[in-house]
Amino acid sequence: MVIKIGLVGCGAIGSEIARSIDRGEIAAQLVAVCDHNPETAQELISSLGIKPIKANLVELVDRSDLVVEAASQRAVPAIATAALGKGRNLMIMSVGALADVDLYRSIKRMASEHGSKVYLPSGAISGLDGLKSASSGSIKSVTLTTTKSPESLEGAPFIREKKIDLKGLKGPTTIFEGSAAEAVKAFPANVNVAATLCLAAREGNVRVRIIADPNIKVNRHEIVAEGDFGLMTTRVENVPSPKNPKTSYLAALSAIATLRSIVEPIKIGT
Numbered sequence: 001m002v003i004k005i006g007l008v009g010c011g012a013i014g015s016e017i018a019r020s021i022d023r024g025e026i027a028a029q030l031v032a033v034c035d036h037n038p039e040t041a042q043e044l045i046s047s048l049g050i051k052p053i054k055a056n057l058v059e060l061v062d063r064s065d066l067v068v069e070a071a072s073q074r075a076v077p078a079i080a081t082a083a084l085g086k087g088r089n090l091m092i093m094s095v096g097a098l099a100d101v102d103l104y105r106s107i108k109r110m111a112s113e114h115g116s117k118v119y120l121p122s123g124a125i126s127g128l129d130g131l132k133s134a135s136s137g138s139i140k141s142v143t144l145t146t147t148k149s150p151e152s153l154e155g156a157p158f159i160r161e162k163k164i165d166l167k168g169l170k171g172p173t174t175i176f177e178g179s180a181a182e183a184v185k186a187f188p189a190n191v192n193v194a195a196t197l198c199l200a201a202r203e204g205n206v207r208v209r210i211i212a213d214p215n216i217k218v219n220r221h222e223i224v225a226e227g228d229f230g231l232m233t234t235r236v237e238n239v240p241s242p243k244n245p246k247t248s249y250l251a252a253l254s255a256i257a258t259l260r261s262i263v264e265p266i267k268i269g270t
């Protein structure tokens, strides 16, 4: 049976997912899309060969087996409640929202009550497979160091509150150090990966450092994890999405790979 997908959010990630389904790379049908901005949804529909309908959230959930959230952290509670309340499966891209422990618990409870699955793709980082395996033992520490261009950090709550002059930076500068939960609140559009790391590392202590570098052209994420298993280091240098420089192209590819693993009979990796 071909699964029916409803997509909420037709921006950088959502449109890559929709085009991949349209090219036949994911054995699924995109039945409905919705976006805060109706023109964005219409533009995406017009670019597709097999056209989904433009729907509101309730209609979209009714028509879908799997709801894909690619909208914003703020949108997650309403989308999760609508989808899981009707027993649909859900893929969440704005994983930073789950740094709110109450929301995380309520999503987990709704999913188990209704027999649904919730998928959280690896997003813009590498190494989540190893970290998940490692978390079956004990993890001592995990550190994420993210280096991005000042432009891609512009507008983040932490930058506004601390009145950091990003345009005045002359070289790589550490602008934030703290826990993963603090990082997600301070930079909601930049470090969803910190929340994903926390969830994968279970009880592991995840620390985050954010560096703004006026000379960098990529979004760099470096992870160092230590535990019973030994030591793991990973580093990925991501090409920013042309549509949204805050988002790495790999995050969209990770969403596509997760959808493929949902519909394909053989699962690779942890």
Ligand SMILES: NC(=O)c1ccc[n+]([C@@H]2O[C@H](COP(=O)([O-])OP(=O)(O)OC[C@H]3O[C@@H](n4cnc5c(N)ncnc54)[C@H](O)[C@@H]3O)[C@@H](O)[C@H]2O)c1
Binding pocket: 008, 009, 010, 011, 012, 013, 014, 034, 035, 036, 037, 040, 070, 071, 072, 073, 074, 075, 093, 094, 095, 121, 122, 123, 124, 125, 188, 189, 190, 192, 193, 196, 243, 244, 246, 247, 248, 251
């Ligand atoms: N997990 C990861 O590693 C990772 C990586 C990059 C981005 N993200 C997150 O994924 C989400 C999507 O990223 P993007 O780059 O595609 O963003 P984007 O800004 O390019 O697109 C988001 C779209 O969603 C729409 N939208 C926002 N709120 C909505 C709502 N309540 N209902 C319907 N539509 C809504 C916007 O109008 C916009 O068109 C963001 O929250 C982003 O922070 C996660």
